Amino acid sequence: MFFDEAMRLLSLLEESDRTWAIQYLLSRFAKSGGTLIIVLHGSKLTSVVGKATAGLADTFKQSVNFIGCVAVAVSAGGLRKMNVASGEYFKANPNNFGESVSGGNLGIIPEWLKTHLHPGNGQPDPARTLLQFFPELIQEHERAVIPKGEKIAPSNAVNHLESIFSKPYQEVEFLELEENSISEADLEQIVAIVAATASPPASFAAIRNSRKWGEEKKSVLYLRNALSQLINTNRLCGNEKDGFSVINVNQ
Numbered sequence: 001m002f003f004d005e006a007m008r009l010l011s012l013l014e015e016s017d018r019t020w021a022i023q024y025l026l027s028r029f030a031k032s033g034g035t036l037i038i039v040l041h042g043s044k045l046t047s048v049v050g051k052a053t054a055g056l057a058d059t060f061k062q063s064v065n066f067i068g069c070v071a072v073a074v075s076a077g078g079l080r081k082m083n084v085a086s087g088e089y090f091k092a093n094p095n096n097f098g099e100s101v102s103g104g105n106l107g108i109i110p111e112w113l114k115t116h117l118h119p120g121n122g123q124p125d126p127a128r129t130l131l132q133f134f135p136e137l138i139q140e141h142e143r144a145v146i147p148k149g150e151k152i153a154p155s156n157a158v159n160h161l162e163s164i165f166s167k168p169y170q171e172v173e174f175l176e177l178e179e180n181s182i183s184e185a186d187l188e189q190i191v192a193i194v195a196a197t198a199s200p201p202a203s204f205a206a207i208r209n210s211r212k213w214g215e216e217k218k219s220v221l222y223l224r225n226a227l228s229q230l231i232n233t234n235r236l237c238g239n240e241k242d243g244f245s246v247i248n249v250n251q
Helices: 007-012 015-032 056-061 126-135 157-165 185-197 204-208 220-232
Strands: 067-075 081-095 095-107 238-241 241-246
Touching: 007 015, 007 220, 015 204, 067 095, 126 157, 185 204, 185 220, 185 238, 185 241, 204 220
Parallel strands: none
Antiparallel strands: 067 081, 081 095, 238 241
């Protein structure tokens, strides 16, 4: 399965949903033995799923092969420049997709695959060149005919639909639990998770999905009430929308 422009597709999801989507894809393909190719025009994992990687970084490093491509800047008219793929590939560093691992050079596309140019930027286009060698891959698409009585959707139709179905943020109303039902050990664990966040504040999803919980993942209701208790006792500050931070008593 091949995902092109994955950054654009993932940008339509919220941060926690992007993390879940990638975890789902990786776990499913690992079990099926299939090959999953995701084209990401990003430099690091955080540029894909945001700052709450919540263990996803380790999953990437252990189960994913990263292939990088050297980009070159070309003139796009006037003072404008744009980055295009040079055709030189390398095994990328999991911590920085733009860097090669030691000895990770994979070679460069040969010149005979660069005879045809991309009409948009005038740069060599291996895909168009291949179509000259394998014309059977060319697809002929008939001009679409609009049925009588139907109209083309306005150009802003997608944005309009997205705005209709977007879920506005609402302040979460914590349901009450008995204070003694939340263990002090769990409260300390939450504070430790928040304190260890690489890029604070820590999101609710990062706290709940932290590997520190092991196999015992806490429920949403339990965590919300535990966080409420920690905020009321001035051990944490923040909210579910903006994230949570540890209150430094020394300040």
